Amino acid sequence: MDLPSDRDPTASLRVVVDLNRCQGYAQCCYAAPGSFALRGHEILFYDPAPPAAHRGEIERAVQACPVRAISLQAVTADRVDTQ
Amino acid sequence: MTPPDQAGIVVVGASLAGLRGAEALRRHGYDGRLTIVGDEAYLPYDRPPLSKHVLAGELTADATTLPQSPSLRAEWRLGQAAVALDRAARNLHLADGAVLPYDKLLIATGAQARPWPAGSGGTLSGVFTLRGRDDAARLRVALERRPRRVLIVGGGLIGCEAASCCRDLGVPVTLVDPNATPLARSLGTLIGGVIVECLRAAGVDFRPGTQVLGLEGDAEGRVTRARLRDGSTIEADLVIAALGATRATAWLAGAGLLADSSGLTCDGACRALASDGSADSAVYAAGDVARWPIPLYGGRLVSVEHWGNAVEQAAHAARNMLAAAHDQRPYDHLPAFWSSQFGINIKAVGLSEGADSLAVVHGSRASRRFLAVYGRQGRSIAAVSFDQARWLPAYADAIAAGCPFPPILDATDQIRIETLAPGFPPPRRSDEAHHG
Numbered sequence: 114m115d116l117p118s119d120r121d122p123t124a125s126l127r128v129v130v131d132l133n134r135c136q137g138y139a140q141c142c143y144a145a146p147g148s149f150a151l152r153g154h155e156i157l158f159y160d161p162a163p164p165a166a167h168r169g170e171i172e173r174a175v176q177a178c179p180v181r182a183i184s185l186q187a188v189t190a191d192r193v194d195t196q
Numbered sequence: 197m198t199p200p201d202q203a204g205i206v207v208v209g210a211s212l213a214g215l216r217g218a219e220a221l222r223r224h225g226y227d228g229r230l231t232i233v234g235d236e237a238y239l240p241y242d243r244p245p246l247s248k249h250v251l252a253g254e255l256t257a258d259a260t261t262l263p264q265s266p267s268l269r270a271e272w273r274l275g276q277a278a279v280a281l282d283r284a285a286r287n288l289h290l291a292d293g294a295v296l297p298y299d300k301l302l303i304a305t306g307a308q309a310r311p312w313p314a315g316s317g318g319t320l321s322g323v324f325t326l327r328g329r330d331d332a333a334r335l336r337v338a339l340e341r342r343p344r345r346v347l348i349v350g351g352g353l354i355g356c357e358a359a360s361c362c363r364d365l366g367v368p369v370t371l372v373d374p375n376a377t378p379l380a381r382s383l384g385t386l387i388g389g390v391i392v393e394c395l396r397a398a399g400v401d402f403r404p405g406t407q408v409l410g411l412e413g414d415a416e417g418r419v420t421r422a423r424l425r426d427g428s429t430i431e432a433d434l435v436i437a438a439l440g441a442t443r444a445t446a447w448l449a450g451a452g453l454l455a456d457s458s459g460l461t462c463d464g465a466c467r468a469l470a471s472d473g474s475a476d477s478a479v480y481a482a483g484d485v486a487r488w489p490i491p492l493y494g495g496r497l498v499s500v501e502h503w504g505n506a507v508e509q510a511a512h513a514a515r516n517m518l519a520a521a522h523d524q525r526p527y528d529h530l531p532a533f534w535s536s537q538f539g540i541n542i543k544a545v546g547l548s549e550g551a552d553s554l555a556v557v558h559g560s561r562a563s564r565r566f567l568a569v570y571g572r573q574g575r576s577i578a579a580v581s582f583d584q585a586r587w588l589p590a591y592a593d594a595i596a597a598g599c600p601f602p603p604i605l606d607a608t609d610q611i612r613i614e615t616l617a618p619g620f621p622p623p624r625r626s627d628e629a630h631h632g
Contacts (some may be wrong), residue, residue, distance in 0.1 A: 127263040129242060131244045133504045133532045137541070153539040154583040156566065158249065162259040177311065186263030 123185035126163050128171060134182035140176035141183060150156060202229045202428035203297035205517065206288055207270075208235025208278045209444075211306030212242065212262065212503065217510030218264040218301050224518050230270045233288070235305075238329060239264070241571055244503060246332035247354050248536060250362040253336060257329040278305070281451040283476060295618040300517045303448075303460060303468065303481040304510060307441035309503060312349070317411025321436045322419040338434055343367060347422050350406050351378025355438030356391060359441035362538040363398040370401040370430050372408050375621045383544070383580055384618030386554055388567060390561050390582065394538035399539050403430075411435060412486075441501060445487045453479070459487030459499040465524035466513035476568040480517050481540060484513025491528045491545055493577070493598065502533040530596045541563060543585050547580030553601060554618040557608040558587050569589065570618060571601025 128148065130141075137155030141148075148163045148171055163171060168187065175183045205221060210232050218232055241260040249255040259587075273290065280289040281301075288296040309325035312318035322343075324335050339346075339362065346362050348355045351373030364370045370379070377388025378395070396404045408426040414420050420593045422430045427592045445455040453476070455459035460481045462468055466488065467475035483506040489495040500509075512527045519525070535542045551570035559566035559582075567587045570578040576599050579591040594603035602613050 127261065129263050131504075131507075132244070132534045133543070136589070152536075153541065155541040155585055156536040156539070158254070160259070161245065162261070183340065184263055 122132050123165055124168075124169060126171065127164055127186040127188060128159060128161050128163060129184050130157060130159055131182045131184075134180050136180055138169060140177040144174040144177045145170035148189065203286065204229025204231065204298045205300045206289065206296055206298040207232045207304060209302075209306055209483070209485070210238070210240050210272070210274060211304050211551070212240060212392060213306065214302070215240040215262055215264060215268075215508035216296040216507045217304060217410035217482055217511075217514045218270055220514035221518065222265065222267045224515055226514075228299075229370050230268070231273060231298075232264065232270045233273045233278055233290065233296070233396040235275070235291075236328060236330075237274070237275040239274070241329055243327070244534075246329060247326055248361065249378040250329070250332040251326075251336055251339065251358060255338070255372070257336075258332040258558050263548075265472070278447050279449055279524060280428060281479075282451075283451055283453075283470075283479065286478060290362065295550075299478065301479045302510070302513055302517065303443040303485060304445070304480065304506075305485050307443045307484040309435070310439040310442055312435070312437040312439070313413065316409070316574060317413065317419065317470055318412040318437075319417075319562040320419040320435075321536070322413075322433055323411060323418055323437065325437050325439075326358060327441065332420055335436070339365060339367060343580035344433045345430070346434045346436065347372065347430055348436045348438055349422075351375070351380070351388075351391075352382070352401075352438055352440060353437070353533070356395075356405075357535060358438060359395065359400050360398065363400060363411065363538075366617045368401070369399075369528070370403060370432065371395060372403045372406060372424065372526070374405065374407050376404050376619075378402075380619070380621050382548060384548065384551065384554065384570075384620045386616055386619045387561070388581060388619070390564055391499060391537075394540065394564070396539055403476035426590075442541040443487075443499065445485060459484050462486050462488040463496065464489050464491070464495075465516050467524070468529055475512055475523060482513040485573035486513075488527060490531075490547075491526060492530060492598075498531075500531045502528065502531060504532045505529055506530045528555070528596070530592055532592070540582050541585060542580065542582055543588055544578065545588060546570065546576075546595045547579075548578040548618070548620075551577060551618045551620065553615045555602045555613050555615050556593075557602060557604065557610060557613060558584055559609070567629050569602050570572065571615075574601055576601045576603040 268601045273469040276290040309327040345368040348371045377385045410501040412421045442457040443459045466481040484501045487499040532545045553571040564582040567584040
């Protein structure tokens with residue numbers, strides 16, 4: 114996807130993980146350690162409203178997830194993009 | 197472009213199900229007017245973090261706002277509850293007096309927390325329920341004031357997660373449940389026993405097999421004490437009533453639909469049923485509020501109060517809303533939920549109700565890391581994992597395929613698979629109170 118606000122570094126972010134799907138492979142924790150963390154054996158904690166500066170690493174986390182459980186949305190004042 | 201006089205599709209419930217249903221309508225090509233009505237002033241938000249990270253103070257309640265598809269193009273009517281449905285005129289009435297006409301309606305009003313009864317102390321300050329983001333935000337503020345003891349009434353998922361959070365915060369907790377263990381109705385007392393060990397290890401004062409009869413307050417109307425059926429009292433200045441939920445159907449009272457506090461009955465295609473049993477082809481329902489015949493469990497009427505069902509059922513209803521009358525597909529679903537509490541990730545699939553047997557097929561209860569399968573009359577019907585999520589999809593597939601119990605015999609780490617009694621409490625009598 115290559116929409117204008119995809120490159121807007123100020124767009125605020127929304128993340129949601131389908132935890133039915135998540136199997137604790139923890140690839141997101143390596144790709145985006147600022148936004149995802151594993152607790153205990155397999156509890157995933159994530160920031161659903163991370164800072165815009167984390168966007169690059171969260172996009173890598175979305176791609177790295179083996180079960181495709183992570184969705185990311187970038188919100189600007191007048192438009193919304195998802196991947 | 198949408199003609200301005202077009203009624204279009206109205207979604208009642210700015211919830212996970214309402215949002216995902218609206219998005220699915222767009223995904224399936226619906227280009228007309230789309231209105232989403234919500235009784236709360238908030239855009240749709242995610243509930244699972246409320247009883248975990250919001251209570252813990254790790255996330256603020258407003259961080260739970262859900263991502264939305266860019267193609268949604270919805271008109272939002274937030275902070276306005278739907279109060280009546282006129283199916284003959286195809287009008288939805290809102291609390292502010294507005295009347296919204298619709299061509300098709302998706303009902304996704306969800307459920308509300310069952311409150312502590314007003315006559316038994318429910319109006320005292322310091323008594324909370326935990327369902328919406330306002331509930332979670334208020335409860336968080338109360339926990340920051342360091343209560344002397346929190347009393348949690350009800351050992352379901354919310355009660356256990358709240359107990360876990362309070363102990364993480366260092367707050368003393370008493371948990372009262374009428375059954376021998378928490379989660380007894382969803383997982384049985386054999387697996388519930390593992391939760392009892394977690395509660396006790398975390399320092400929770402767990403009181404099984406009893407009920408809270410009433411709450412008492414001081415002269416200022418603040419809760420101070422609970423009286424139990426066994427004659428004991430508990431001094432507590434904060435009470436969380438975790439008594440489950442009733443479906444948000446009161447507004448449908450005059451609509452001529454098969455609706456009560458347990459749900460709105462639908463046919464297999466998610467269409468709401470009228471009092472005479474006929475399907476209304478203009479009214480669909482999805483999520484917690486919908487009660488439908490689930491094919492995987494013999495067409496038994498169920499409502500499934502979990503995240504995955506809200507997402508899948510709403511998308512399915514949306515697809516049928518746009519399809520012709522002869523192309524209404526039945527909704528099948530394997531229910532699933534997750535919970536994290538006491539440092540353990542709990543995941544479950546299937547409906548365990550009526551299970552007559554249970555087998556631990558990976559790990560052990562003693563290690564608190566295992567996967568167990570529930571069987572009924574020789575068939576595998578449900579499975580639960582404690583910190584063993586990676587095995588669960590294989591068992592989910594077996595359950596969905598109706599495999600015998602136990603389903604997988606050659607890929608377990610057990611020397612032999614032992615069949616145990618799951619220990620479900622007897623069904624509730626219809627006249628029995630849900631609380632305490």
